[in-house]
Amino acid sequence: MNRVSSTFHNHFLTRSPNIILSTCLRRISTLSVTNLIQNHIHNGNITDARQLFDQNPQSCNTLTWNSMITAYIKHNQMQSAHNLFDEMPVRDVVSWNTMMSGSNKAKDPHKLHQLFLQMKRAGVTPNHFTFSTAISGFVNTFEILVPQLHVLVLHLGLHSNVFVGSALMRGYTRLQDRKGLLRVFDDVVLKDISTWNALVVGYMELGLTVEAQIIFDKMPDVNIISWTTLVNGYIENKKISQARSIFDNMPQKNVVTWTAMIKGYAKCDKYNDAIQLFISMLKSGTRPNHFTLSTVLDACAGCSTFLFGNQLHSCILKSGFHSEVVLLTSLVDMYTKCGDIEAALRVFESMEKKNVVSWNSVIGGCARHGLATRALCEFERMIESGVKPDNVTYINLLSACVHGGLVEEGERHFSLMEGRYGIKAEMKHYSCMVDLYGKSGEIEKAERLVKEMPFEPDVGVWGALITACGLHSCYELADGLENLARDYPTIYAMLVKLNGEKGEWSRAVEMRNKMMEAGARQQTAGSRTEFPLV
DNA sequence: GTAGGGTTAG
Structure with missing residues (x-):
């Protein structure tokens, strides 16, 4: 109000009364329109805000335009934000930074x-907001640009900013x-946590x-995020018992920490430990x-x-998480892997939103x-619904063709894929196709x-080719693969079978001896190798 | 009116 009164005062000294009055009214109306727009935005009435904005173009300064854009972004209406940005005089x-943050x-x-x-082309100088937003957004896609942005940061003297610093790190x-x-x-x-x-x-x-642990021990302050970061770091480095030891000694835990540790067990195939830990979590009241x-569904x-x-x-149905795509997709996957394809299909049908992973799960489930x-x-149906397939979709689709012996369909999809x-x-994809040809007897293809x-x-x-040789007794081709047996000893097993079928007993015995030497029997007996036995 | 740390699926 002080600024307004002082502006009024200057006008009284230099302007005629009529001009003074009209200027005053305009100022008041500008202020109130801007305030009203801000109020609407604050209350989430974005449509009302926009209406006022459109009705009073002369009252809207850059700050108001930026507020409108921010509001659109907050409400996930990126296209509207974009349109408004394009129209800005x-x-x-701030306008650029806001749009960049929206893109992130x-x-x-x-x-x-x-x-x-x-x-940059528009001649606007980037500030610390610009760099922290841009660098964070570039990690994973344009990380190659990070050193160049770092040079710019140093040039503009923004390197000591904590936000810019952590983005660069x-x-x-x-x-x-x-x-x-x-x-x-x-x-x-001035480093912060x-x-x-x-x-x-x-x-x-x-x-x-080791270095990470030393840094952690040196930290002037730690919070629950620091602890969880440490636990997660050990998990990522496959040091599950160290992770668990940190986890057990943490001063406090929250849902994120528990989830990270449960995931740690699931990641190294310790599914029962994952489930047990989930039960402990429930008992702890988290x-x-x-x-x-x-x-946890993944562990199941x-x-x-x-x-x-x-x-x-049942918990999910009661929990209020029944529209979470990722969660429902895990549920579909759990049912297919636990043998209940009907339940999987029912869950899938009930999903309001489906993304490529959801479709892949159901296609893979049907294939299995x-x-x-x-x-x-x-x-x-997936294509009709407008979801674009990815590499996994095709792996699942081609393996469905293998299961169904659908050679022509498989060939068609394999070529349409690219x-x-x-x-x-x-x-x-190649191994599916080899399997598809091999199982249907088209060994030459x-x-x-x-x-x-x-x-x-x-x-x-x-494996797919050799299985085919075994299935269709392709002695010639199989014999030519003997040189691979040093790397894949189970080939000997197939050669024993084929030579036996052919009555080449001495060679069958030779292969059997080589197989024993290579330890193929021990290797295949209890391992989870994907290499198929003939 | 703008910026940063830890947890999810095929």
Whole structure:
């Protein structure tokens, strides 16, 4: 109000009464319109705010435009934010920063990159907000640009800012650049807990658990996030017992800490430990969230504990998490892996939102249960619903074709995969195709595909081919694969079988002896190798 | 009116 009164006073001294009056009214109306818009935004009435905004273009300054854009972003209306940004008469550094932060929220690093370049071209100088937003958004996609942005940061003297510092530290961590990480850490003069945590994360991600622990022990302050970071770091480095020891000695735990530790067990296939820990969590009085529940469902799927998974389903229905896509997808996956495809399909049908992972789970589930035609139908439905397939979709789809012996369908999808969707065939796609040809007796096609593959075949591809030789008694081809047996000793087992069938007893015995020498019998007896036995 | 740490699925 002081600024307003002083402005009035100056006008009284220099202007005629009419001009003074109209200026005063305009100022009052500008102030009140801006305030009203801000009020609407504050109360979440974004439509009313926009209406007022449109009705009073002359009253809206850059600050009001920025507020409107911020409100749209907050309400996940990125397109409206964008339209308004495009119409802005004057864009300041806040306008650009806001749009960049919106792109981060929408997980659109390409848009962020574009905005950053446009901002530079528009001659607007970036500030510490710009860099912390841009660098965070570039990690994972444009991390290669991090050192260049760091140079700009140093040039503009923004390197001691804590936000810029932790963003840069994540960038250098991603680039596996230990020196860069430490240099940025040292440059942040007033380090806070986040700065220290970022160094612990960095060392952990570089596999330097000892160094990470030393830093943790040196930290002037630690919070629950620091502790969880440490536990998670040990888990990522496969040091589960160290993780558990930290976990047990933490001064306090919350749902995030519990979930991280449960996930740690699930990750190293200790599913029962994961479930036991979940039960301890419940006993401790910590309520699970949707992150916890999908982790535990994953553990149930891993050890096929249908009963426990089924109980979790009831919990989910009561929990209020019934619209979480990830959680429901875990549920679908749990049911397919626990053998109840009908329940999986029911859950899937009930899902309001489905993403590519949800579709992949149901297609993979059908494939696993031998419902090849159903898998193909679900794939068609997926395309119709506008969800784009990815590499996993095709692995599941092709394996459905293998189960159903659908050679032509498989061939068609294999060629459409790259032709229509630009998905390059990976090893697993080739191994499905070799398996598909091999199981249906088209050994020549299988062999040709192995030769034409753009990379060296792996155990899965060879396994598929060798199984085919065994199934269809292709002695010639199999005999030619003997040189591979040193790497994949189970080939001997197949050679024993084929030579036996052919009556080549001395060679069968030779192969059997070689197999015993190579320890193939021991290797295959109790292992989880994917290499199929003939 | 703008910025950063820990947990979820195929």
